Amino acid sequence: MNSFQSTRMKIIISLLCVICFMLVTNLCSPIVDEDDSSSFGSPCLQPPMKFKKRYFVHNYNHLTFLEAWRQCHAIGHRLATITSEEDSQLLQETIVNSTNTKGPWYIGGTDLGNEGHFIWISTNTPVGHKTGYFNFSPGQPDNAGANEHCLEIGRWGGVEWNDVHCHAKSRYICESVSPIWS
Numbered sequence: 068m069n070s071f072q073s074t075r076m077k078i079i080i081s082l083l084c085v086i087c088f089m090l091v092t093n094l095c096s097p098i099v100d101e102d103d104s105s106s107f108g109s110p111c112l113q114p115p116m117k118f119k120k121r122y123f124v125h126n127y128n129h130l131t132f133l134e135a136w137r138q139c140h141a142i143g144h145r146l147a148t149i150t151s152e153e154d155s156q157l158l159q160e161t162i163v164n165s166t167n168t169k170g171p172w173y174i175g176g177t178d179l180g181n182e183g184h185f186i187w188i189s190t191n192t193p194v195g196h197k198t199g200y201f202n203f204s205p206g207q208p209d210n211a212g213a214n215e216h217c218l219e220i221g222r223w224g225g226v227e228w229n230d231v232h233c234h235a236k237s238r239y240i241c242e243s244v245s246p247i248w249s
């Protein structure tokens with residue numbers, strides 16, 4: 068191969084690299100986490116259209132809010148989020164089928180550090196974000212004693228929410244969220 072052929076070959080290879088790069092960057096867009104999932108690895112994967120949520124009722128450990136948050140993570144789950152009526156129905160069904168149907172149980176909402184502005188600690192999103200879904204019991208949240216900053220469900224039956232102080236030892240509910248690829 069003479070120098071002319073060598074130069075031409077380098078130019079062709081360079082052009083092919085540029086074309087490949089353009090194809091890849093056009094076909095693959097970065098996946099930005101929404102509310103329900105973490106990264107899905109390769110940026111070439113198309114983001115899932117749906118997610119399947121499962122709740123896990125923990126009736127045998129009584130933990131503080133942050134202990135419950137840690138414990139959910141320790142088993143690969145996260146403290147429960149509730150962002151729709153469908154979630155509430157699923158939660159009710161899960162509780163009915165659990166070993167104990169009387170609450171209360173911690174879920175993952177808190178307004179620690181910003182009174183009155185609840186977030187889901189598991190996804191770092193405001194409660195009601197996008198969906199506008201809230202399910203507080205009547206008269207709640209009342210921040211009783213100016214010291215109630217964590218959310219629970221089931222204090223008076225059902226799955227409505229109440230704010231409670233975060234150091235109470237309580238049962239808790241974890242969740243898992245799996246992508247449904249379509």
Ligand SMILES: [Ca+2]
Nearest residue numbers: 209210229230
């Ligand atoms: Ca309360």
